[in-house]
Amino acid sequence: MRGLDDTDRGIVRLLLEDARRPFSDIAEEVGLSAPAVSDRVDRLQEMGIVRGFTLDLDRSLLRAGVPVLVEIDAEPGRAAAVRDGLADADAVEHVFRTADGRVTVTATVPQAEVSDLLDAHVDLNDVDSYEVRLVADSEWTPGLGTAEFAPECAECGNTVDEEGERTVLDGDSYYFCCGSCESRFVDHYESLKEGA
Amino acid sequence: MRGLDDTDRGIVRLLLEDARRPFSDIAEEVGLSAPAVSDRVDRLQEMGIVRGFTLDLDRSLLRAGVPVLVEIDAEPGRAAAVRDGLADADAVEHVFRTADGRVTVTATVPQAEVSDLLDAHVDLNDVDSYEVRLVADSEWTPGLGTAEFAPECAECGNTVDEEGERTVLDGDSYYFCCGSCESRFVDHYESLKEGA
DNA sequence: GGTGAAAATTCTGTGGG
DNA sequence: CCCACAGAATTTTCACC
Numbered sequence: 001m002r003g004l005d006d007t008d009r010g011i012v013r014l015l016l017e018d019a020r021r022p023f024s025d026i027a028e029e030v031g032l033s034a035p036a037v038s039d040r041v042d043r044l045q046e047m048g049i050v051r052g053f054t055l056d057l058d059r060s061l062l063r064a065g066v067p068v069l070v071e072i073d074a075e076p077g078r079a080a081a082v083r084d085g086l087a088d089a090d091a092v093e094h095v096f097r098t099a100d101g102r103v104t105v106t107a108t109v110p111q112a113e114v115s116d117l118l119d120a121h122v123d124l125n126d127v128d129s130y131e132v133r134l135v136a137d138s139e140w141t142p143g144l145g146t147a148e149f150a151p152e153c154a155e156c157g158n159t160v161d162e163e164g165e166r167t168v169l170d171g172d173s174y175y176f177c178c179g180s181c182e183s184r185f186v187d188h189y190e191s192l193k194e195g196a
Numbered sequence: 197m198r199g200l201d202d203t204d205r206g207i208v209r210l211l212l213e214d215a216r217r218p219f220s221d222i223a224e225e226v227g228l229s230a231p232a233v234s235d236r237v238d239r240l241q242e243m244g245i246v247r248g249f250t251l252d253l254d255r256s257l258l259r260a261g262v263p264v265l266v267e268i269d270a271e272p273g274r275a276a277a278v279r280d281g282l283a284d285a286d287a288v289e290h291v292f293r294t295a296d297g298r299v300t301v302t303a304t305v306p307q308a309e310v311s312d313l314l315d316a317h318v319d320l321n322d323v324d325s326y327e328v329r330l331v332a333d334s335e336w337t338p339g340l341g342t343a344e345f346a347p348e349c350a351e352c353g354n355t356v357d358e359e360g361e362r363t364v365l366d367g368d369s370y371y372f373c374c375g376s377c378e379s380r381f382v383d384h385y386e387s388l389k390e391g392a
Numbered sequence: 393g394g395t396g397a398a399a400a401t402t403c404t405g406t407g408g409g
Numbered sequence: 410c411c412c413a414c415a416g417a418a419t420t421t422t423c424a425c426c
Contacts, residue, residue, distance in 0.1 A: 004258075012251065019215050019249035022402060033412055038403070049257050053215035054338050055208065056247040061347045061371075062200075062340075069292050069300060079332075087335045094290070094336055096265050096302060098329035104265060104300070106292060133294035136275075139283045140290055142250050147258040175257075218419060229395055234420070236393095 003162055004049075004149040007032065011040055012050070016142040019053040047166065048173035049149070056140065059093065065110040067135035072103045072118075078126035079103055085121040092117075106135065155181035197360050200245075200345035203228065207236055208246070212338045215249040243362065244369035245345070252338065261287070261306040263331035268299045274322035275299055281317040302331065351377035
């Protein structure tokens with residue numbers, strides 16, 4: 001399995017700045033030909049690193065309400081459930097689940113009617129307490145830093161290195177630290193799928 | 197000043213799903229010609245609603261460290277300064293400033309070395325206290341909801357309606373509820389610029 | 393604002409190293 | 410894995426409504 005090299009990182013960095021930049025431009029910047037860039041972008045998508053191309057919107061100009069930041073302390077073990085409920089909500093933009101069982105959400109709600117949002121998308125028994133803050137402004141820096149490609153094994157959780165494997169199931173990429181983990185995961189996956 | 201109509205919202209929605217989708221595709225979906233879509237996208241960019249085209253990355257595959265969420269309580273009146281310092285940092289992805297003087301930041305740092313990050317980018321006299329949480333997972337929902345176009349007047353803060361004005365200064369769009377606010381703002385802006 | 397057709401660019405295969 | 414080339418597709422420009 002191939003990892004990321006500096007050329008890949010350069011391509012990602014340029015596309016983060018402008019995802020509609022012509023491949024020929026990018027090719028010149030990174031010292032490749034346009035078709036080679038196209039190939040690499042395809043590979044980055046297959047690998048699952050590039051999930052897609054999208055817009056950077058200024059949502060402060062698009063308010064159908066008030067932007068809020070909500071900090072929810074979930075009941076033990078229920079943080080993932082809270083996150084799942086909120087992630088589907090239309091008004092929600094970001095959901096961060098932290099290791100201490102807290103879920104931090106940003107959303108734009110009609111008039112700070114956060115309780116309605118929680119009512120509709122979360123089982124209130126999962127919530128210990130929550131706090132609402134009005135967002136004054138927010139910024140998003142689509143940077144890459146010195147990113148390394150280091151996925152976790154979908155079966156055992158270990159870091160996957162160059163020796164690892166990648167398998168595509170139903171269009172999603174999964175990474176494995178070894179062939180054994182891979183075949184075990186695929187077996188589980190297939191039996192689950194048959195059951196459904 | 198023109199607002200957003202359903203066609204604009206349709207275009208934005210389609211581009212959110214795939215920012216590299218051909219304009220001719222979009223044109224067919226929304227019932228326009230390709231040049232008309234191109235014109236509208238240009239206008240959306242001029243209006244500042246579309247800040248740009250970018251990538252949706254799966255950063256969980258790209259860890260250059262540990263993803264953290266930091267909650268910083270700034271000293272009175274210093275929240276904006278804290279935000280500005282952090283927004284420039286390479287490791288920082290999101291910065292949310294809330295009305296209660298708190299700055300919430302997500303970043304990916306080498307090994308939870310958050311103090312170094314703050315040291316390098318923030319005047320510690322501006323910080324009252326801060327708390328660090330490890331991010332277990334995060335999600336981003338590039339949805340649009342039932343967005344209305346309703347910017348705030350850059351001079352007086354009132355909501356700008358169809359009667360309002362838009363002015364472009366140094367490449368950024370500014371909105372005003374009336375001509376009086378506009379000329380006052382432009383005067384301020386120009387004298388500030390001369391001073392600098 | 394919008395359209396339609398022509399011109400300029402860009403993307404995507406294919407063959408070859 | 411990469412390049413060069415060529416055909417297909419797309420974006421942009423322009424005249425006109």
